[in-house]
Amino acid sequence: MIFLPKLFGLKTKARKKDKVNIVTLGCSKNLVDSEVLLTQLRGNDIEATHESEADDSTIVIVNTCGFIGDAKQESIDTILRYADAKENGQIEKLYVTGCLSQRYKDELEEEIPAVDAYFGTMELPGLLKRFNADYKHELLGERMNVSAPHYAHLKISEGCDRPCSFCAIPLMRGKHISRPIEDLVREAGHLAKNGVKELLLIAQDSTYYGLDIYGERKLADLLRQLSEVNGIEWIRLHYAFPSGFPMDVLEVMAEKDSICSYLDIPLQHGSNAILKAMRRGITREKTEDLLGQMRAKVPGIAIRTTLIVGYPGETQEDFEEMMKFVEESRFDRLGVFTYSHEEDTHAYNFEDDVPEEVKQERANAVMELQEQISLEINQKKVGKVLKVLIDRVESGYFVGRTEYDSPEVDNEVLIDAKKHFLRVGDFAQIKITEATEFDLTGVPVEN
Numbered sequence: 422m423i424f425l426p427k428l429f430g431l432k433t434k435a436r437k438k439d440k441v442n443i444v445t446l447g448c449s450k451n452l453v454d455s456e457v458l459l460t461q462l463r464g465n466d467i468e469a470t471h472e473s474e475a476d477d478s479t480i481v482i483v484n485t486c487g488f489i490g491d492a493k494q495e496s497i498d499t500i501l502r503y504a505d506a507k508e509n510g511q512i513e514k515l516y517v518t519g520c521l522s523q524r525y526k527d528e529l530e531e532e533i534p535a536v537d538a539y540f541g542t543m544e545l546p547g548l549l550k551r552f553n554a555d556y557k558h559e560l561l562g563e564r565m566n567v568s569a570p571h572y573a574h575l576k577i578s579e580g581c582d583r584p585c586s587f588c589a590i591p592l593m594r595g596k597h598i599s600r601p602i603e604d605l606v607r608e609a610g611h612l613a614k615n616g617v618k619e620l621l622l623i624a625q626d627s628t629y630y631g632l633d634i635y636g637e638r639k640l641a642d643l644l645r646q647l648s649e650v651n652g653i654e655w656i657r658l659h660y661a662f663p664s665g666f667p668m669d670v671l672e673v674m675a676e677k678d679s680i681c682s683y684l685d686i687p688l689q690h691g692s693n694a695i696l697k698a699m700r701r702g703i704t705r706e707k708t709e710d711l712l713g714q715m716r717a718k719v720p721g722i723a724i725r726t727t728l729i730v731g732y733p734g735e736t737q738e739d740f741e742e743m744m745k746f747v748e749e750s751r752f753d754r755l756g757v758f759t760y761s762h763e764e765d766t767h768a769y770n771f772e773d774d775v776p777e778e779v780k781q782e783r784a785n786a787v788m789e790l791q792e793q794i795s796l797e798i799n800q801k802k803v804g805k806v807l808k809v810l811i812d813r814v815e816s817g818y819f820v821g822r823t824e825y826d827s828p829e830v831d832n833e834v835l836i837d838a839k840k841h842f843l844r845v846g847d848f849a850q851i852k853i854t855e856a857t858e859f860d861l862t863g864v865p866v867e868n
Contacts, residue, residue: 439513441469441552442478444503446496447486449623449659451519452568453576455484458518458545460565465554471567480514481506482548485521487593489761496521504535516540518548520593542594563611569812571846572619572655572828573612577605577643581625583662585689586700586767587732587760590625597626599634606646613652616846619810620653621827626662628670641669648677654848655810657827659685663711664702671718681824682719687727691746692739695732700767705746712750723825725754728787731780732760733771740783747790753798754831755791757784792858799832799856806866809834809851811843819843821851823861834861841865 441462445455455471462469470478481503485496500517507515514537522529523541530539540548546556566573580595581588609620624630631639640658647656656679658670663686674680690696693704715722728743747755759780762773809821812828819836821843826832834851836843843849843865851863 440478441480442473443471443482445484449574451484453574456564464557481512482516485519487521487524504533507535523593570616573617574621574623576623577630578624584700589763589766597629599630602643609647609650619655621657623659628661628666638667641673644673648679655681657681657683661686675719682722685725689729691743695739723753726752727756729758729760730783731775751794757787759784796858802853803856806850806852809849811845832859
């Protein structure tokens, strides 16, 4: 683990009433954990905020990410910054939770002793005890939403049972545990009553949902019941594993207007040799067949995927096979990671033999290809009228998304705020007038 030098020069502050600030790093699943923590603290009459910009907190809780190298370093740097703030009297207590703490607790305790206590991903009750607070079961489902007033993440399960060779998530999150359908429907209802219009369904592996508690895949049943929640207009599905994909999900997606024609399905590679080495349980040919069925059963579906370049043993031929796969598959959205050599994973037994500069060159090449594909797909939307959810106002524009786009990672729609008035959190019919590789520009039309 690499630690940066500590920061100095912070001023000591006078004693003030305890106020907790939760700082979240990493993925949306971590964000949900922080929302649950925030709800429990406030439910115990403890003043708490999430990523407050006000410099008035006496206690900080850092919810860390331990996924890959860059994320781990960001978590370490953040811990060090607040450890220095504590040593200089700016805050009084510092707690660390989340994936990095789960994975490297012993090392962190030794190397950053200024932290008052470290907690793993499943140790919320222990963290609450530090505040003389009880875990209130009556608050289940009444999670505070810090994403935005009009959309929220809904975590349908925890952990993962897949054997992917490169992934450390099972080390940090444990085995797959599904949440009961009735609990998720109740939580969705609570979120809807508080103004949420879009649910972003997340999990380490959403297609495994239900196998552990119902004995069969129940994602389609969950989607049907969530689609009946009053006030929820969009339901978006993320992180679907391709092997064993439950095809009845596509039937529900085609049947229910509130289920977005959108699927986030991380495929990781396009070479059979690398897919086998990654222990993905699927071939390129089976993947292509699955994509074809998705597009046939849900016409117009937007498919987002993520890929990994530079896996141990990835040859130039393997990479070219991936490029051909991307070119032929024409994904609507695509992201790329360079391979990160993670301790205690199966792939850690192999030599990390692809140089970093080659990994980056390959990642850049994939994204250059995807930019052209994305531009061609977006240009076909010019002249069409699309339903858009307005997320925010920024730099003189209303910024929104279509049903084919998830927050923060996908395309956005820009509407000139000087010429048109819209309300954040509302849906609007927008005629697309221009298109670039990753954004659309449009104007409102009458309903």
